Amino acid sequence: MEDFFLIPSQAWGPFLLWILVTVVQIPWIIWCLMKIEKSGVRRWGACGRLFSTGD
Amino acid sequence: MSTSIIIGVILILYLVGLVLFTNRGFKEVTSLTEFTTSGHRLGLIFTIAAFVATWLSASSVTGIPSMLFTRGVPTVTGWFAGWFFATSLMAIVAYKIRMPERPSRTLPEFFKLRYEPYAEKSGLQVIAALSVVAAYIAYIVLQIKAVGMIVATVTGLPYAVAVFAFLIFLVYTASGGMWTVAWGDLINSVLIAIGLFLAGGIVLSKVGGWHAMWVAISTTTAPAAVGGAPLAPGSMLSSVGSFGVAAMVGIFFANAFGGAVSPHMTARMMGARNVKTALLMPLYGIGFLFICFIPILILGFGGKILLGSIPAGKGSDWLIPMLLTQFMHPVVGGIILAAILAAALSTANAQLLHNSLALTYDIARNIKKTPIPEDKFMTWTKVLIIGVGVLLTIAAIWPPKFIAMLAMWTHGLWCSTFFVPLLFGLYWKRMNRQAAYASAILGTISFIGIYQVWSVLWGIPAILCSVIVSVVAAIVCSYAFPHAPKECWEPYFTPDISDSTRKAVSIALKDNE
Numbered sequence: 172m173e174d175f176f177l178i179p180s181q182a183w184g185p186f187l188l189w190i191l192v193t194v195v196q197i198p199w200i201i202w203c204l205m206k207i208e209k210s211g212v213r214r215w216g217a218c219g220r221l222f223s224t225g226d
Numbered sequence: 227m228s229t230s231i232i233i234g235v236i237l238i239l240y241l242v243g244l245v246l247f248t249n250r251g252f253k254e255v256t257s258l259t260e261f262t263t264s265g266h267r268l269g270l271i272f273t274i275a276a277f278v279a280t281w282l283s284a285s286s287v288t289g290i291p292s293m294l295f296t297r298g299v300p301t302v303t304g305w306f307a308g309w310f311f312a313t314s315l316m317a318i319v320a321y322k323i324r325m326p327e328r329p330s331r332t333l334p335e336f337f338k339l340r341y342e343p344y345a346e347k348s349g350l351q352v353i354a355a356l357s358v359v360a361a362y363i364a365y366i367v368l369q370i371k372a373v374g375m376i377v378a379t380v381t382g383l384p385y386a387v388a389v390f391a392f393l394i395f396l397v398y399t400a401s402g403g404m405w406t407v408a409w410g411d412l413i414n415s416v417l418i419a420i421g422l423f424l425a426g427g428i429v430l431s432k433v434g435g436w437h438a439m440w441v442a443i444s445t446t447t448a449p450a451a452v453g454g455a456p457l458a459p460g461s462m463l464s465s466v467g468s469f470g471v472a473a474m475v476g477i478f479f480a481n482a483f484g485g486a487v488s489p490h491m492t493a494r495m496m497g498a499r500n501v502k503t504a505l506l507m508p509l510y511g512i513g514f515l516f517i518c519f520i521p522i523l524i525l526g527f528g529g530k531i532l533l534g535s536i537p538a539g540k541g542s543d544w545l546i547p548m549l550l551t552q553f554m555h556p557v558v559g560g561i562i563l564a565a566i567l568a569a570a571l572s573t574a575n576a577q578l579l580h581n582s583l584a585l586t587y588d589i590a591r592n593i594k595k596t597p598i599p600e601d602k603f604m605t606w607t608k609v610l611i612i613g614v615g616v617l618l619t620i621a622a623i624w625p626p627k628f629i630a631m632l633a634m635w636t637h638g639l640w641c642s643t644f645f646v647p648l649l650f651g652l653y654w655k656r657m658n659r660q661a662a663y664a665s666a667i668l669g670t671i672s673f674i675g676i677y678q679v680w681s682v683l684w685g686i687p688a689i690l691c692s693v694i695v696s697v698v699a700a701i702v703c704s705y706a707f708p709h710a711p712k713e714c715w716e717p718y719f720t721p722d723i724s725d726s727t728r729k730a731v732s733i734a735l736k737d738n739e
Contacts, residue, residue: 177436179444181463185302192307192482193516196314200509203321207502212721214327216502224270224503 229556230382236560237381240417240567241395247413248399251406258600261403261607262331262583264497266324270506272408273498276576277511279411280490281313282418282518283573284372287566290519292542294526295533296450297469298443298462301526304474306519308481313515315486316508320495322652324504326717328731329496332580333489333644334358334588335735336496337666340651340714341659343734347593350647350659353666355588357643358489362581363618364633369574370396370622372543373567379547380563386623392571393619400575400582400615401608404497407576414572419518421565424558425549426521429528432553443527448534450542462530476687483693484637487644489584490576525549578618582610597736635674638689642673646696650704652718658710661703669696 178186204222207215218225255261268276293301323329323336330336334354342348374389381388399410433439444463447456461467466474485491498504529545532553536544546566550559586607591598598606646669647662673692676683683691713730716723723731 175440179440179463181444181460182299182302182465184465185299185307188307189302189310192311192314193512195311196317196508196512199314200317200505203317203505204502207505210721214500214721215325216500222506224500224506226269226499 229559232556233381233560233563236557237564237567240564243413244395244399244410244568244571248402248406248410251409252402254405255402255604258603259331260405261604262587263329263493264404264408266329266497267499268404268408268494268497268503269499270503270510272412273494273503273507274510274514275415276408276411276497277491277494277507278514278518279415279418279568279572280407280494280576281511281515281573282415282569284369284566284570286519287418287422287522287525287569288372288376288543288546290522291526291529292545294523295530295536295545296542297467299464300467300469300474302523303465304469304477305481308478309485310512310516311478311482312485312488313508313512315482316491316495317505319486319492319648319652320498320504320508321501322718323492323495323648324498324501325719325721326731327723328717328735331496331735332583332588333487333492333648334584336492337647337651337662338592339731339734340718341647341657341662341710343713343730345734350662350666351588351592353663354643355584355592357639357670358584358588359581361636361639362489362577362584363621365636366574366577366581366618367621367625368633369570369577370619371625373570374622375543376547376550376563376566379544380550380559389619389622392567393615396571396575396578397612397615399571400579400611403579403604403607404493407572407579408497410575411572414568417561417568418565418572419514421562421568422518422521422525425554425562425565426524426528428554428558429532429549430524433528433531439524439527439531442531446530446534448530450535451540452535452538454535462527472682472685472687476682476689479687479693480637480641480689483645483689484639484641487640487648488637489580489640490573492648493576493580578611578615582607582614585614586610591736635677638673638677638692639670641689642669642692642696645669645693646700650700651715654704655715655719656704656709657700658704658707658714660707661700664699664703665696668699669693672696 207217208221211217216225259265290305330339334351337350337354338348341350370389373392374385377383377388378385399406445459447459449456495504529549533548536542550562643666646665650657669692672695673688676691677688681688713727716727
């Protein structure tokens with residue numbers, strides 16, 4: 172069998188799909204967090220720091 | 227010291243720790259909202275722990291390795307990718323569902339608040355609750371069965387004793403509502419991770435490392451069961467295997483759409499302290515879960531290399547018990563067994579709680595004419611947790627035939643009932659009551675009908691057919707009937723709501739009881 176990087180090439184498709192569906196939420200969440208901070212609504216968690224929950 | 231005694235001691239240590247943590251949760255339960263949704267004040271650590279522990283179930287830690295053992299890489303396509311896409315979609319739900327200053331206490335109640343807050347008895351809440359109950363019956367029985375089988379095999383206890391012992395802790399951790407579930411999940415989430423990495427590390431060392439594992443999987447011809455037809459070399463690496471593309475697409479979307487709107491996960495979003503906490507839950511949670519799925523992958527493929535084929539007469543569910551008894555030192559086996567128990571318990575207790583709440587809160591409290599005092603309501607729910615738990619444990623010993631059918635429907639049922647009314651309701655002001663009823667009812671009927679008769683219709687899996695039906699029904703009815711009143715959508719779109727909306731929410735939540 173040929174040498175491969177991490178996993179054999181025949182299996183790249185499903186693993187790339189798995190990684191893609193995992194990271195796809197990141198831009199959405201960052202956008203939502205920025206919207207919350209911009210709104211300034213403390214009840215929603217706005218506290219001046221993007222990844223802090225204001226606890 | 228015998229293996230059973232060593233494993234028994236480790237399990238007892240875990241259960242003592244679990245009880246100590248769970249007890250702290252009982253002190254927080256001072257009101258109905260604290261019982262159902264932790265008072266909407268769960269902090270980030272609690273939320274993430276509750277999220278990952280509930281997410282990782284017996285299906286994840288034993289069912290997925292079994293499927294990898296039998297089917298290979300298609301498991302990644304349909305289940306890894308499907309479930310993780312569900313988690314990503316949860317972020318879309320999380321941003322809006324926690325926005326109101328008074329969120330709903332259950333997912334079925336969300337449909338009442340969003341679509342018919344003035345209804346004395348909400349039909350939507352009842353329909354949603356019935357979908358919740360039907361799916362949870364199968365889900366909980368599967369968790370109990372998996373635990374019973376593994377504990378019985380590894381410890382030598384009779385199966386019936388194992389499942390009833392599990393029931394005791396299941397009921398105990400669920401009986402304090404969301405708070406006891408959340409406190410228990412603090413210890414469960416840590417133990418699950420420890421157990422998975424321990425098991426994965428040992429199996430990986432025994433097969434010769436990551437590269438050697440993949441070389442062996444690429445060339446194995448051992449059938450799943452002894453006596454079966456040999457596999458074609460390389461068939462374990464196929465993207466869809468024997469499922470076929472249409473069926474695999476259906477599996478992916480059923481797992482993704484149904485998982486994204488599962489009642490126990492939306493409950494965690496509504497239980498979060500604020501919108502940001504609800505949003506960070508899937509973000510940090512998915513990172514933790516992604517890392518945990520690496521050892522799960524190793525258990526499946528490594529197990530295939532170590533065992534080759536499961537002995538005739540035993541199903542692939544025997545993979546994990548066989549790995550524990552044949553390849554692990556008793557102390558290590560005990561820790562891993564405790565982790566499996568933690569995974570099953572942390573999911574099943576949340577499901578048992580929300581199943582019981584669907585019956586008491588979403589059906590009985592919803593349709594009963596006279597108000598129910600809060601303390602009486604909580605007592606009824608606890609009694610139902612015990613009663614339903616006993617019934618489902620009996621079903622795990624003598625499973626009725628319909629359980630298997632319900633198990634196939636679980637995610638599909640939730641997707642067809644909830645997906646469109648939930649997402650459209652959160653993001654489209656125009657979506658009205660009639661559209662919600664139409665999309666939920668027609669979506670559910672079309673899913674069950676198409677799935678039972680054809681499974682795939684004109685090349686489209688049943689789950690996608692039902693989503694299409696739901697979407698069309700929602701759009702047609704949203705334009706055919708009047709726009710939803712402001713009191714329905716305002717809490718999900720603006721931070722400051724009007725007095726009429728505040729009053730409508732108070733009426734819908736039955737604040738005067």
